[in-house]
Amino acid sequence: MTRRRFWTVTAFLTGSLLLAAWTVFLLRLGLDRADKASSVASAVLTLVFGVAGVWLALASRPQPSPPEPSGQTQINTAKDQGKVYGVQHGNMIIGDAPRPPDGR
Numbered sequence: 001m002t003r004r005r006f007w008t009v010t011a012f013l014t015g016s017l018l019l020a021a022w023t024v025f026l027l028r029l030g031l032d033r034a035d036k037a038s039s040v041a042s043a044v045l046t047l048v049f050g051v052a053g054v055w056l057a058l059a060s061r062p063q064p065s066p067p068e069p070s071g072q073t074q075i076n077t078a079k080d081q082g083k084v085y086g087v088q089h090g091n092m093i094i095g096d097a098p099r100p101p102d103g104r
Contacts, residue, residue: 025037
């Protein structure tokens with residue numbers, strides 16, 4: 001028997017025994033007191049499983065990855081009131097080129 005199967009069987013048997021013990025306990029209490037005990041038990045279990053669920057959700061959130069480097073570095077210099085044009089993506093035309101209709 002593997003470890004995983006052993007713990008699965010053990011958890012199933014333990015849960016079954018606890019459920020049987022809870023049933024016998026409630027049967028001996030009587031209807032009114034059993035109703036009150038079940039209400040308290042369900043409130044406690046809801047709180048425990050709710051907190052565990054929130055904790056697991058927060059613990060399994062993916063961590064943000066650091067930003068990747070931008071790639072190539074471009075250094076531009078201009079002299080005597082010259083203009084420097086930088087193009088990150090696409091083509092750059094230097095010289096006499098037709099201007100777009102908006103005049104830029």
